[in-house]
Amino acid sequence: MVAIPSWAGAGSAMASFFFVWAIVRNHMPKELHFFISTTFRKAFSFLNPFNHIKLHEYDGKHMRKDELYSAAEAYLSSACLEHARRLKAELRRKNDRPFITIDEYEEVTDTFCGVTVWWHASKQLPISTTTVSNMEERRFYRLSFHKRHRNLIENDYLEHVLTKGRAIIARNRQRRLFTNIGGVSRSMVWSHVDFEHPATFDSLAMEPERKKAIMDDLVIFREGKEYYKHVGKVWKRGYLLYGPPGTGKSTMIAAIANFLEYDVYDLELTAIKNNTELRQIFLATTAKSIIVIEDIDCSLDLTGERKDKKKKKYKDETQAPPSKAIEEVDITNKVTLSGLLNFIDGLWSACGGERIIIFTTNHIEKLDPALIRRGRMDMHIEMSYCTFDAFKVLAKNYLGIENHPLFDSIKELLLDVKVSPADLAEGLLKNSGIKDVDVYLQNLIKNLNKSKEEAKKNAKDMVAN
Incomplete structure (x- = not known):
């Protein structure tokens, strides 16, 4: 009869081996111990x-x-x-x-x-067993x-x-809203707060077709990493928002940020000393961000009329021109148009990707054409006075209605009256206590007719003068 091996005996033999090995390795040369350990690890790895x-x-x-x-x-x-x-x-x-x-x-x-x-x-x-720290x-x-x-x-x-x-x-x-700090230091150039603006494209007072075109463009940009790399372009895009005050330019920026889930960097050019500091601030921004310069025509003298203004300022021969030293200080302590252009699409713009740059202005005609040409500001978005389609969005948001018999009268008036979405929204807020929608819409028609008559009167006065 064949004897069956005892697993208990094998276990005892292994325990004895490891006991002896623990004693022997303490007296073994380090080179030999390293060789044996490496051999075992290689065998186990195999x-x-x-x-x-x-x-x-x-x-x-x-x-x-x-x-x-x-x-x-x-x-x-x-x-x-x-x-x-x-x-x-x-x-x-x-x-x-x-x-x-x-x-x-x-x-x-x-x-x-x-x-x-x-x-x-x-x-x-931790290696030490006496104190255990979470850090x-x-x-x-x-x-x-x-x-x-x-x-x-x-x-x-x-x-x-x-x-x-x-x-x-x-x-x-938690997305953030940044602003640049004056007197910038190398360690900290931006301060921030939580970005919690509620604006979305659904609540934006604009024609549905225009909103869809903008959203489609943003989606193409967000998903275009490989395309931009293939064509050899920096992964960025520029948008110019222009139009009268109160037409929703800032709201549009918030809607874009919420749609893309990007951080927003509100860049204040007047707080920047020179082009070098502008580059430093730009390098401190992150990907998935929107860099905004609001009222670009008011931020700095970056219009095409700068040279003419300088000549006009000193055309009077009795006025002494500035000294060379003063001119040099003036140049080194200002952001120039060329510095801003390099920031937008020059070599420094390639330091990072997935960024959107947005300019806003109330007077597009004042901007230097080089600043807003296609390739820098790739998409020009006009934020106009309130149209009937934009009013319908406001009516849905504020009044909860999508149609009403008085809408036809409002539609005709909006063709003749220039009123901003902000003004209409403010009127909706002021009349939020009116529960009767008919009463509110009648008041709105009354105010629009009043604005129409005032506009006619002003036009007549201008012709008379």
């Missing part, structure tokens, strides 16, 4: 069919959170959360819903192109996969996780 990639929470200096780790955390919270048994929740910002992701020492699976991978959340505890704990993700899929994971899957994770972070983050 038998183990899996590869592993670690994603640490912080960089090597343990000071800055690693972007790939953050993207993986966001990706797992969206794509793999349903497979996890242990979760953790935390508030990422004030008054926000909890951010939920997998807890430490939890493992989830994911599938990419038919290949299964394993994510394991873990952390490295000393280093969290990381370990990504495991079969070694035959290594090229797919390294070249495609990690990029997939990074792209999806970045999109989730951008969608969930």
Whole structure:
């Protein structure tokens, strides 16, 4: 009869081996210990069919959170959360819903192109056992996969996780409104507040066809990274918003920011000393952002009439021209047109991507043609007086109606009366206490007729004079 080997005996032999090995290695030369350990690891690696990639929470200096780790955390919270048994929740910002992701020492699976991978959340505890500080704990993700899929994971899957994770972070983050600080320092050039403007394209008083054209253009830009790279252009786009005051230029900027989910940088040119400081401020902006210069015609003397003004100022021979030293100081302490153009589409504009630049003006005729030509301000958007289609949007937003018998009279009046959407909206707010829609619309018609008569009277007076 053949004797069956005893597993208990084998276990005892292994325990004895490891006990003896622990004693021997303490007296073993370091070179020999390194050789034996390396040999064991190579043998185990040969038998183990899996590869592993670690994603640490912080960089090597343990000071800055690693972007790939953050993207993986966001990706797992969206794509793999349903497979996890242990979760953790935390508030990422004030008054926000909890951010939920997998807890430490939890493992989830994911599938990419038919290949299964394993994510394991873990952390490295401090070496010292006397004091345990949360600041000393280093969290990381370990990504495991079969070694035959290594090229797919390294070249495609990690990029997939990074792209999806970045999109989730951008969608969930608190967007910000920045303004440049006067007396800029190298460490801090922008201050910011939370951007919480409620404007959307649905609430924007503008014709539906024009809104759709703008939204389609924005979508093409947002999804055009590879196209811009292919044609050799910087991934940016310029929009010029022009029209009378109160026609919704600032509201349009807020609607674009909410539509794209971008941060907004409100650039005050008069607070910038020179072109060098302008470049420094520009380099401190981030991708997925809108850089706004409102009332560009009032910010600086950047119109095409600058040279004529300078000649006119000193044409009187009795007035002494400025000294050379004063001229040099004047030049070095101002943002010039050429400096601004380089900021928009020169070499410095290539430092970063996915940026939108918006200028607003009430007087487009005052701007230098070089500043607003196509390629710099790619799309010119006229913000006009209120049309009937724009009024219908306001009526829906403020009164909750989409049609009314009095609309025909209002439509005819808006063809003759120049009234801004802001004025109509203000009138809606003032009459918000009127519950009878008929009464409000009758009052509106009365006011429009009054404005029409005043406009006729003013026109007659001008002709008489």
